[in-house]
Amino acid sequence: MAGGGGGFVEAEAIIARIETKSTKIESLLKQYKPVEALKTALEGSPPKTLDERCKSANWIVVHRALMAIKDIEGMLNALDVEYYDILMKYLYRGLSTGDRPTCDQCLKIHEKLTERAGLGCILRCLSDTLNTV
Amino acid sequence: MAVVDVHRFAESITCHAWSPDHSMVAFCPNNNEVHIYKSSQDQWERLHVLEKHDQIVSGIDWSSKSNKIVTVSHDRNSYVWSLEGGEWVPTLVILRLNRAALCVQWSPKENKFAVGSGAKTVCICYYEQENNWWVSKLIRKRHESSVTNVAWHPNNILLATTSTDGKCRVFSTFIKGVDTKDSKAGSPAESKFGEQIIQLDLSYSWAFGVKWSPSGNTLAYVGHSSMIYFVDDVGPSPLAQSVAFRDLPLRDVLFISEKMVIGVGYDSNPMVFAADDTGIWSFIRYIGEKKEVSSGSSYSSQFSEAFTKFYGQSKATTANEASESSKSRGGVHDNCINSIVPLSKAGSPKVMRFSTSGLDGKIAIWDLESMQEELGHQF
Numbered sequence: 001m002a003g004g005g006g007g008f009v010e011a012e013a014i015i016a017r018i019e020t021k022s023t024k025i026e027s028l029l030k031q032y033k034p035v036e037a038l039k040t041a042l043e044g045s046p047p048k049t050l051d052e053r054c055k056s057a058n059w060i061v062v063h064r065a066l067m068a069i070k071d072i073e074g075m076l077n078a079l080d081v082e083y084y085d086i087l088m089k090y091l092y093r094g095l096s097t098g099d100r101p102t103c104d105q106c107l108k109i110h111e112k113l114t115e116r117a118g119l120g121c122i123l124r125c126l127s128d129t130l131n132t133v
Numbered sequence: 134m135a136v137v138d139v140h141r142f143a144e145s146i147t148c149h150a151w152s153p154d155h156s157m158v159a160f161c162p163n164n165n166e167v168h169i170y171k172s173s174q175d176q177w178e179r180l181h182v183l184e185k186h187d188q189i190v191s192g193i194d195w196s197s198k199s200n201k202i203v204t205v206s207h208d209r210n211s212y213v214w215s216l217e218g219g220e221w222v223p224t225l226v227i228l229r230l231n232r233a234a235l236c237v238q239w240s241p242k243e244n245k246f247a248v249g250s251g252a253k254t255v256c257i258c259y260y261e262q263e264n265n266w267w268v269s270k271l272i273r274k275r276h277e278s279s280v281t282n283v284a285w286h287p288n289n290i291l292l293a294t295t296s297t298d299g300k301c302r303v304f305s306t307f308i309k310g311v312d313t314k315d316s317k318a319g320s321p322a323e324s325k326f327g328e329q330i331i332q333l334d335l336s337y338s339w340a341f342g343v344k345w346s347p348s349g350n351t352l353a354y355v356g357h358s359s360m361i362y363f364v365d366d367v368g369p370s371p372l373a374q375s376v377a378f379r380d381l382p383l384r385d386v387l388f389i390s391e392k393m394v395i396g397v398g399y400d401s402n403p404m405v406f407a408a409d410d411t412g413i414w415s416f417i418r419y420i421g422e423k424k425e426v427s428s429g430s431s432y433s434s435q436f437s438e439a440f441t442k443f444y445g446q447s448k449a450t451t452a453n454e455a456s457e458s459s460k461s462r463g464g465v466h467d468n469c470i471n472s473i474v475p476l477s478k479a480g481s482p483k484v485m486r487f488s489t490s491g492l493d494g495k496i497a498i499w500d501l502e503s504m505q506e507e508l509g510h511q512f
Binding site for chain 1: 337338339356357358359360377378379380381382440443444
């Protein structure tokens, strides 16, 4: 689907965009605004590409914002409903890393998110094999 | 509650269909037979057992005007049963399939029936008077995977199909000699047999349960990702809407009016969806009550236990208490509902009664008469 030479350039463009996002997120985190940071991280996700590097780059950015969240309820209150599905996908990516602190955080958020979004959210995350994160 | 009658007929029911006067029900108890029961004075008695198929009967439909039962099975065969002298006599229909047949439906005029199969084909069967047998015409193109459900448009020519490739397609099934060309309807190109009118790419996962609205203007089908899709003005410029909902996926849908749809599936509780005055579809409510667990979350004890284990792995988290003692979800069905059948006169714009059957072996009859006020003006 990402065709030849054009695809390569596209990936670079996406990575550049992710880098801009990253700086924005760092500054938001310094201002103690973790919820804003997560919103910024989730915007434009998943990157419309099959390139694993882009996906990993985006994951690193989202991961940074996720780990900074202390008030999960507050974060979910502030997050729009349309971001629930994409957040769930990143939670599962986090759980798949096996890294203890990441998994702890992801499990905590998963519990609250499932209460809000229901099992349908998990289903949509599992059954979508086209737009993976 | 809107439930009028519930009866457990077998361990598990694959599919069911009603007789024209709704006094008898034919179903497959998850084996190669079809059982016909008659209801008399609150008792159900078994009248017939139709035993011809070698494998599970995956689809049954009972025509209301000609009183014929068509059955299809995983054994790649189909039989049309006619009542002769109190006995059901089968006629084999050679479908020419090399994989299982998955679903069947009589057309509105009952001169054709459509069969969806695992062979990525749809068979349209019609009766040839001269040879006194049913002929099968195949739509081989387009489908990339099993055809899970078929639905006839009221005009007897258009057929909608859903498939495990995630797409919903509409085909023309015009057959010379069987169908008459309606001078108003469509261009000559659309009248070619097997011609694909439209392909809907809304779902990323398996698609099931397609139905047309009573006027034929709207299509509804479900995806396995807990989504339901509505398409208005099916044709060159359709208006598609994807509605995501909270709970487990649906398996089948039914239009109870032009603007209201009931979906049934893995949640064992029928869901009502309606379109508001601007045409936007959304989830309204469950038909039956959903039993609330005292710990605050709405899951039964089976889920609570699973979640406790899942979240308990994190040292920082507090686990959900598994409080409820009963295993049932408090509804009519205990397991996945995989079929919903209307119990009104065919072609009527409003469906007042319908029945559901599922993996728990129960058939439940629902009546919406008492719920008309609650459902609102869309009903």
